[in-house]
Amino acid sequence: MGKRQHNRRDDRRQAHVNAHSAGRGRVLPFPLRRAAPHAPAPQPRSRQRPAGSVGTDLLAGQELPQARAQHTAPRVHKALSAPSLPAGGRAPSDVFRPAATTPAGATRPSPVDASSRKRNLPRRLALLTLVCAQVLFAVVALWAATSPYWQVRHVRVEGTDDAIVLRAIEALPLTGCNIFRCDLAARVRRVEALPAVARAGIRTAYPDTLVVTVILRRPALLWSTPSAQLVIASDGTVLGTPDSDAAYASAALVQVRDATGAAFGGRTPAAGSQLSPTLVEMAGQLRKGVQEVLGDGWTLAYTTDTGFVAASADGRQVDFGTPRDAAQAASDSGSVASLLSDPTSQQVAQGVQTQLAELRALLHQLGGAARQAVLIDLRWGGHPFYRLAG
Numbered sequence: 001m002g003k004r005q006h007n008r009r010d011d012r013r014q015a016h017v018n019a020h021s022a023g024r025g026r027v028l029p030f031p032l033r034r035a036a037p038h039a040p041a042p043q044p045r046s047r048q049r050p051a052g053s054v055g056t057d058l059l060a061g062q063e064l065p066q067a068r069a070q071h072t073a074p075r076v077h078k079a080l081s082a083p084s085l086p087a088g089g090r091a092p093s094d095v096f097r098p099a100a101t102t103p104a105g106a107t108r109p110s111p112v113d114a115s116s117r118k119r120n121l122p123r124r125l126a127l128l129t130l131v132c133a134q135v136l137f138a139v140v141a142l143w144a145a146t147s148p149y150w151q152v153r154h155v156r157v158e159g160t161d162d163a164i165v166l167r168a169i170e171a172l173p174l175t176g177c178n179i180f181r182c183d184l185a186a187r188v189r190r191v192e193a194l195p196a197v198a199r200a201g202i203r204t205a206y207p208d209t210l211v212v213t214v215i216l217r218r219p220a221l222l223w224s225t226p227s228a229q230l231v232i233a234s235d236g237t238v239l240g241t242p243d244s245d246a247a248y249a250s251a252a253l254v255q256v257r258d259a260t261g262a263a264f265g266g267r268t269p270a271a272g273s274q275l276s277p278t279l280v281e282m283a284g285q286l287r288k289g290v291q292e293v294l295g296d297g298w299t300l301a302y303t304t305d306t307g308f309v310a311a312s313a314d315g316r317q318v319d320f321g322t323p324r325d326a327a328q329a330a331s332d333s334g335s336v337a338s339l340l341s342d343p344t345s346q347q348v349a350q351g352v353q354t355q356l357a358e359l360r361a362l363l364h365q366l367g368g369a370a371r372q373a374v375l376i377d378l379r380w381g382g383h384p385f386y387r388l389a390g
Contacts, residue, residue: 150179154209160216164245165196169212179204195239195272221283222253223275225261227268234284236275244271254287255300262304278323281345282308285352286320293360294318307379316371318359321379326351329358329381358384 152175157166172190177183184202191200191212199215217233222242224230231239231248242248260266263275283300290298290310301309307322320326327343330351343351355378362384363370369388377385 150207152177152179152182152208152210155212156209157212159214162247168194174210179206179208195237219248219251219253220280222255224257232275232280234280236277236280238269238271238273240271254284256283257299257301260304263302278343278345278348282323282326282348282352285349289356293356317375319377319379320355323348325379326355330354362386
């Protein structure tokens with residue numbers, strides 16, 4: 001618009017100079033050169049249009065330098081054909097609306113940022129899920145550790161139907177703990193401390209029960225002392241008196257008479273006391289073997305000086321000695337180490353079998369005079385000693 005006005009001023013100036021020259025009779029040989037106007041600074045194209053020229057492009061037919069430079073740029077806005085303005089020259093508010101503009105200082109989101117957010121969305125969701133799961137787990141763990149619902153109230157025993165043992169286990173302090181925090185190992189030790197229980201195990205049955213599985217000791221001997229008769233298990237544990245449990249009274253036990261209480265140092269042992277397992281092993285082997293070799297009518301006794309002795313009602317006696325004597329009879333080495341070491345149950349069992357074989361051979365050698373032997377001593381290994389009556 002400014003360039004067109006400038007050109008019109010130059011045309012009027014040229015016409016005025018030509019008229020002035022014609023009045024003087026002179027004609028300029030060349031037209032007046034127009035001075036090149038200074039290129040004005042590029043101004044932003046105004047959206048305001050003069051009244052009465054709505055929809056008319058004022059720059060139609062002209063190509064500005066800015067327009068030539070933007071031929072290759074994509075056209076963003078298309079010309080909108082506006083309807084005729086009503087009287088008064090003002091456009092109604094529903095015809096022209098201001099274009100949405102970005103507030104000052106705000107930036108439009110970049111496509112790269114939007115794509116990055118889309119890629120990070122699954123990761124954020126997974127992290128949120130993990131946090132929620134941890135919080136839920138912490139809440140459940142706190143509830144399980146503090147709620148009375150998980151407190152142990154019942155004990156169930158498996159492995160035996162012995163009423164005495166069942167009552168003894170139920171009397172133990174096994175309940176009252178939280179089922180997730182119960183010290184099961186300590187409770188197993190309490191159950192195994194009972195004389196009748198050889199091994200025990202405990203497992204949980206949710207929400208409030210402990211299941212106790214037991215293996216009981218097997219009674220093997222009835223050891224008679226001056227003060228009481230004691231039931232001895234196969235591992236040497238004193239289980240109690242025969243009347244302490246109905247199962248002991250009905251068992252077929254090997255009887256050993258201890259007139260002085262030598263095996264327990266002259267004292268009456270309490271239930272749970274321990275007798276040497278080799279004594280129990282030797283007594284069991286002798287009770288079965290003596291009956292096979294000597295027949296009925298023989299009793300098995302234990303003394304401090306001799307050890308195990310088989311005695312008959314008519315006064316005859318066979319000395320078997322201690323477990324160490326029996327083991328020595330089997331090895332017959334006579335070494336100091338073998339004499340001083342404690343034998344194992346297997347060595348004792350082999351030694352008793354050796355002694356019974358020597359007794360059988362000696363009785364066969366004596367023949368008819370076997371009943372005249374008032375004393376047979378088998379504590380000397382392969383060299384038994386005997387003494388005849390008279």
